[in-house]
Amino acid sequence: MTMNYFLPCLYAFxxxxxxxxxxxxxxxxxVFASLGGTLGWLVYLLCGSLQNDIxxxxxxxxxISIYSEIMARVHKVPVTGYLLVALLPLVPGGGIYYAMExxxxxxxxxxxxxxxxxxxxxxxxxxxILLVSSFVRLWHIVGSNESKT
Amino acid sequence: MVLPEYFIRVLRMNYDELINTATDVGYMLLANxxxxxxxxxSMQRIFRAYAVETSEIFVIPTCIYVTISSxxxxxxxxxxxxxxxxxxxxxxxxxxxxxRRICRENTDFKIIHHELQKIDQxxxxxxxxxxxxxxxVAFSFTLFYGGNLSxxxxxxFCGAAVKLVxxxxxxxHANSFxxxxxxxCAAAAIAMVAVHINVGLNADKIIIGALMNLVPGIAIxxxxxxxxxxxxxxxxxxxxxxxxxxxxxxxxxxxxxTVTRAIWGV
Numbered sequence: 001m002t003m004n005y006f007l008p009c010l011y012a013f014x015x016x017x018x019x020x021x022x023x024x025x026x027x028x029x030x031v032f033a034s035l036g037g038t039l040g041w042l043v044y045l046l047c048g049s050l051q052n053d054i055x056x057x058x059x060x061x062x063x064i065s066i067y068s069e070i071m072a073r074v075h076k077v078p079v080t081g082y083l084l085v086a087l088l089p090l091v092p093g094g095g096i097y098y099a100m101e102x103x104x105x106x107x108x109x110x111x112x113x114x115x116x117x118x119x120x121x122x123x124x125x126x127x128x129i130l131l132v133s134s135f136v137r138l139w140h141i142v143g144s145n146e147s148k149t
Numbered sequence: 150m151v152l153p154e155y156f157i158r159v160l161r162m163n164y165d166e167l168i169n170t171a172t173d174v175g176y177m178l179l180a181n182x183x184x185x186x187x188x189x190x191s192m193q194r195i196f197r198a199y200a201v202e203t204s205e206i207f208v209i210p211t212c213i214y215v216t217i218s219s220x221x222x223x224x225x226x227x228x229x230x231x232x233x234x235x236x237x238x239x240x241x242x243x244x245x246x247x248x249r250r251i252c253r254e255n256t257d258f259k260i261i262h263h264e265l266q267k268i269d270q271x272x273x274x275x276x277x278x279x280x281x282x283x284x285x286v287a288f289s290f291t292l293f294y295g296g297n298l299s300x301x302x303x304x305x306f307c308g309a310a311v312k313l314v315x316x317x318x319x320x321x322h323a324n325s326f327x328x329x330x331x332x333x334c335a336a337a338a339i340a341m342v343a344v345h346i347n348v349g350l351n352a353d354k355i356i357i358g359a360l361m362n363l364v365p366g367i368a369i370x371x372x373x374x375x376x377x378x379x380x381x382x383x384x385x386x387x388x389x390x391x392x393x394x395x396x397x398x399x400x401x402x403x404x405x406x407t408v409t410r411a412i413w414g415v
Binding site for chain 1 (some may be wrong): 182183184187236237238239240241242245246273274278279281282283284285286288289290292293294353356357360361362364369370373374376377378395398399402403406407
């Protein structure tokens with residue numbers, strides 16, 4: 001049971017670590033961004049009982065976004081870096097590939113189904129990121145208004 | 150009568166310098182993979198720091214348009230075109246720090262240009278390190294998507310092949326569409342050969358792992374984000390971009406799959 005959680009998260013961690021090198025990140029950001037990816041996948045797996053992977057992806061993205069916003073403030077760096085790397089395990093790479101393969105075989109039904117599902121996942125990720133970042137912005141605006149009055 | 154004209158000229162000089170500097174900062178951010186809103190906001194903040202309140206900034210992934218009004222109401226416009234973009238988060242962080250410093254200290258333009266040059270020349274990881282990183286990405290994602298250990302070992306070579314193709318195509322100044330076709334073709338071909346000689350088991354897992362390096366998923370997610378955030382033009386450009394990336398990958402991998410299947414009749 002723990003192996004079901006541990007191994008995928010470990011793979012997610014090494015994948016994110018390698019990707020942070022591809023994106024030319026330096027120093028402690030490498031590790032913290034990769035931990036974000038691990039956290040995202042852990043949340044995805046823990047929400048498995050929902051039986052709805054779009055919802056799982058959405059919740060995992062929300063977790064990653066919150067983590068990234070906090071880390072960006074702690075280390076005083078743009079939030080982009082953390083988000084971009086941590087999202088990678090969630091990004092629908094497999095979906096795109098299988099859609100392509102169905103397209104080549106000529107199975108239009110499965111191609112459309114996989115393609116639309118992939119778009120749905122991408123939409124869930126985008127919604128998760130925007131929800132958190134809009135909320136953080138609102139928080140800032142409300143905070144600065146209160147300090148003025 | 151001579152004095153005011155002289156002052157206006159001095160002021161105009163400053164406005165030119167200001168718009169050049171702000172555009173350079175924006176350019177560095179955008180060219181290294183910062184989001185649209187970050188570029189627009191940074192430039193706006195720099196203008197405000199130098200007491201220019203009326204500025205219009207419009208940024209799309211391929212171009213930066215800026216107009217500011219000088220004190221006498223003269224509009225000054227600058228357009229800067231971007232041809233290549235990549236993701237270099239180290240530089241984004243550095244330029245972001247610099248633009249915060251500019252807003253805090255109203256730094257001299259010469260110093261800003263010097264700093265920008267210094268950031269631009271910051272070292273990347275070495276070629277060997279990058280190849281290792283691409284291999285590790287392929288290795289990890291193959292395992293992550295459910296491949297077994299021998300699949301993952303095959304994926305190491307696919308990942309390295311992707312990086313090699315990108316590197317040499319970049320030196321030939323090839324456009325990214327053909328680079329992506331060739332890279333995914335190479336990765337898929339190696340994966341099919343590996344499966345044919347019974348080293349790997351799941352060709353699809355190996356290919357997906359290796360192709361994660363070309364990050365079609367990132368492009369798709371970021372276009373959705375731009376669209377929902379209201380940057381419609383930027384979103385449409387990214388949408389087109391992600392369609393091109395996905396198409397190129399599909400063509401490359403498709404050719405490799407079809408040819409190898411035709412040869413070995415799988």
